[in-house]
Amino acid sequence: MTSRTDLADPRPRRGRPGYDRDQVLAAAVQLFNEQGYDATSVADVASRLGLTKSALYHHFASKEELLRLALDDALDALEHALDRAVADSGTTSDHLRGVVEGAVEVLIARQPSVTLLLRVRGNTTVEQDALRRRRAFDQRVTALVREAQHEGLLRTDIDAAVATRLVFGMVNSLVEWYRPDGSVDPGELARDVLTVALDGLQSPG
């Protein structure tokens, strides 16, 4: 990575640091997660990047647009993982494994935007739209769990909606404690979640 103040840099100097949209969005999401969306102003985001507010408005029309893009990023990826899992040939059991593995991958790859998604409370239209998409996602997974119960693959003494919420409780908890630089391998984590969800922690012996 070359420094922006590198004297050998032949590019003309600009009046403001040359952040692209993705970098501005990433800084906004980080601030929203640190101090809450409501408590964060566009001026806070600009100041974090050393930009003026008007330079930031050059990229984004409003704070709400930043929120919508971040939530869409998380939701698009989760829905895509679900679509891909159920499009695979294989049994309902394979599909469910695929959904859980895919969701763990998305949470790890997009931890900041998924963290933001999971904290959304529905105070604005953007947040309400995101909550609707989360509910639709949950309902599709619940339908899959119910199908697996009917096929005799999953136990039927736990309600399908409760089972889905408990498994996603494990998956979603990753955004709180998974550290990319930590000792836990992402692939191993997906296997661990599936092991607990399907076989439980009790010693198989």
Added chain:
Amino acid sequence: MTSRTDLADPRPRRGRPGYDRDQVLAAAVQLFNEQGYDATSVADVASRLGLTKSALYHHFASKEELLRLALDDALDALEHALDRAVADSGTTSDHLRGVVEGAVEVLIARQPSVTLLLRVRGNTTVEQDALRRRRAFDQRVTALVREAQHEGLLRTDIDAAVATRLVFGMVNSLVEWYRPDGSVDPGELARDVLTVALDGLQSPG
């Protein structure tokens, strides 16, 4: 419930509604959960109750005191549940069951203050203290899981700290979706969490 403006009410009228400390605290916690602690002012809490700011300061010295009391309420109850579970006679397995059942009970009985606790990010001393207590709680449960692994009760192919976090991911998710007026029975919920955690969702057949 009689109305405060009931003409037949023989009690002398007061200059402000007679809320006690618990009611003021409950209103504050509700607001913190709705719009975030940082985004909530003492004036917001007072206005929610129809009190003046000075009437509220009659009960509490600061917004931080409200936060500390709410977080202590959740943490005291969780630590008490853990103490009680391990003080019981019985095997390590019984103790672990007791911890999970106790935590589910606390989450259901104190949903607002536990919700607040789980959203704490450590922006203030009060929040940092709460995070320290949460970590100490997690470490005690992890030690219990490790003991159960050594005793051959729990599988050893999942790290004890990861197993603890996944199980508490399920437990903690309850604050997001459990509704006291809903169709899910609290006792059944504790059994469901234990069933998934210990035996998994896979059909036992």
